[in-house]
Amino acid sequence: MWIRLLGVTRAAEGELREFLRVEHGTTLPRFDVMAALYRRRDGVTMSELSRMLLVSNGNATTVVDRLEADGLVRRTPSETDRRTVFVALTPEGLAQFEGLAAGHEAQVARMFGGLSEADLDALTEILKRMGAA
Amino acid sequence: MWIRLLGVTRAAEGELREFLRVEHGTTLPRFDVMAALYRRRDGVTMSELSRMLLVSNGNATTVVDRLEADGLVRRTPSETDRRTVFVALTPEGLAQFEGLAAGHEAQVARMFGGLSEADLDALTEILKRMGAA
DNA sequence: CCCGAAAATTTCAAACTTGAAATTGTTTGC
DNA sequence: GCAAACAATTTCAAGTTTGAAATTTTCGGG
Numbered sequence: 001m002w003i004r005l006l007g008v009t010r011a012a013e014g015e016l017r018e019f020l021r022v023e024h025g026t027t028l029p030r031f032d033v034m035a036a037l038y039r040r041r042d043g044v045t046m047s048e049l050s051r052m053l054l055v056s057n058g059n060a061t062t063v064v065d066r067l068e069a070d071g072l073v074r075r076t077p078s079e080t081d082r083r084t085v086f087v088a089l090t091p092e093g094l095a096q097f098e099g100l101a102a103g104h105e106a107q108v109a110r111m112f113g114g115l116s117e118a119d120l121d122a123l124t125e126i127l128k129r130m131g132a133a
Numbered sequence: 134m135w136i137r138l139l140g141v142t143r144a145a146e147g148e149l150r151e152f153l154r155v156e157h158g159t160t161l162p163r164f165d166v167m168a169a170l171y172r173r174r175d176g177v178t179m180s181e182l183s184r185m186l187l188v189s190n191g192n193a194t195t196v197v198d199r200l201e202a203d204g205l206v207r208r209t210p211s212e213t214d215r216r217t218v219f220v221a222l223t224p225e226g227l228a229q230f231e232g233l234a235a236g237h238e239a240q241v242a243r244m245f246g247g248l249s250e251a252d253l254d255a256l257t258e259i260l261k262r263m264g265a266a
Numbered sequence: 267c268c269c270g271a272a273a274a275t276t277t278c279a280a281a282c283t284t285g286a287a288a289t290t291g292t293t294t295g296c
Numbered sequence: 297g298c299a300a301a302c303a304a305t306t307t308c309a310a311g312t313t314t315g316a317a318a319t320t321t322t323c324g325g326g
Contacts, residue, residue, distance in 0.1 A: 001253065002145075002241045004260050009142045010187045011264070012135075021285085029312060046275060054143045059313050061276060066311085083274040083321045108135045114262045120134065122255050127137050129247045131144070154315085162282060179305060192283050194306055199281085216291045216304040 012111055019107060024100055029055075029063050030072075031104070034089065034097045037073065043088035045078075072096060145244055152240060157233055162188075162196050163205075164237070167222065167230045170206065176221035178211075205229060 017028045036052045037044065044052070050060040064087055067073035072093035078084040089097065112120065150161045169185045170177065177185070183193040197220055200206035205226035211217040222230065245253065 001245065001257065004257070004264070006142060006146075007187065008260050008263050009139060013139075014187060017284085027284095027311075047273085054140065054147060055312090056314050057275070058277075058315075062312070065276095081274080081322070085275070111263060112134065114265065115259060119255075119259050119262075122252075123259050124134065124137070126248060126252050126256050127141050129252075130141050130244060131137070132247065150314085160281075160314090180303085188282095189284050190305070191285075191307075195282075198306095214292075214304080218305070 012107075016104065016107060019103060020100065023103060024096075026096075026100070029059075030067060031100060033060070033063050033067060034072065034093060034100075037087060037089045037093070038097050038101070041088070043076065043086035045084050045086060047084075049087060067093070145240075149237065149240060152236055153233065156236060157229075159229075159233070162192075163200060164233060166193070166196050166200060167205065167226060167233075170220060170222045170226070171230050171234070174221070176209065176219035178217050178219060180217075182220060200226070 013028065016031075020026050020028060020031055032053050033049065036049055040048075046057065046060055046064070049064070050057050053060070064073060064075070068075060072090060074088055074090050076086045076088070078086060115123070146161065149164075153159050153161060153164055165186050166182065169182055173181075179190065179193055179197070182197070183190050186193070197206055197208070201208060205223060207221055207223050209219045209221065211219060248256070
């Protein structure tokens, strides 16, 4: 059961990874970061980012470093707390992400395609209860 | 929805990773390999192994290399096809894995603890249909 | 005020992961 | 037979990931 759950998500991640690589020359972790920044358009701190993606702080730093070097993301120091930094998509990053998002959406839709409305509700409920455990 | 699914599996992987590290000084990929070899006690080829775990061939090689160096796993060349190699747990590997398995089982049980029999059936059915897509 | 605890981020070494290329071996069509 | 396609594994460079340690900054209680 757990094995099967893991199998489904890994297979899906693999497909997404391939899509990003072949069609857009990018990678899954970069996509994840950009997706998080897309959902929080006005910027997030590094800590928030790593909490959102469930990755370590160090990891967030490296991926953001690379995205920043490519001009897709911008770091802005906080005015009120000199420890914190805000990260946000640049216009270039926003444009690139919107290009990726459509393809990703289509993949996810295909993945859930065989499911009825009731199935989706049931799955939502189950995952909610598992998350609580 | 897809986000939530990913969130649940990542959180669970994180817990398992921590359990393996703190309680047993090992890592998730090593555990995965050993679990696969435990289920196929008489040995698998490298290709089978990477297919089972949905990881690349090169990845399987490195993890097996390390497990072999630690004496937990053994490589045996095939007699009939000199390209292929069989990998299997050593007695030490088997013993160590059995030590890990109980704790892992408990974690998985806790994770699915809030779910009824009907929920589990529904989840199985849904995942099966998603895997087919 | 000031010292120590706590917080945010980065740095670092080690491990993991990928995909492509290289190596070695097998098979198949001619 | 033999050359070309195919298959199994390893090697390799680049990128990802982790967790711990280091750095810098803030904050709260004497």
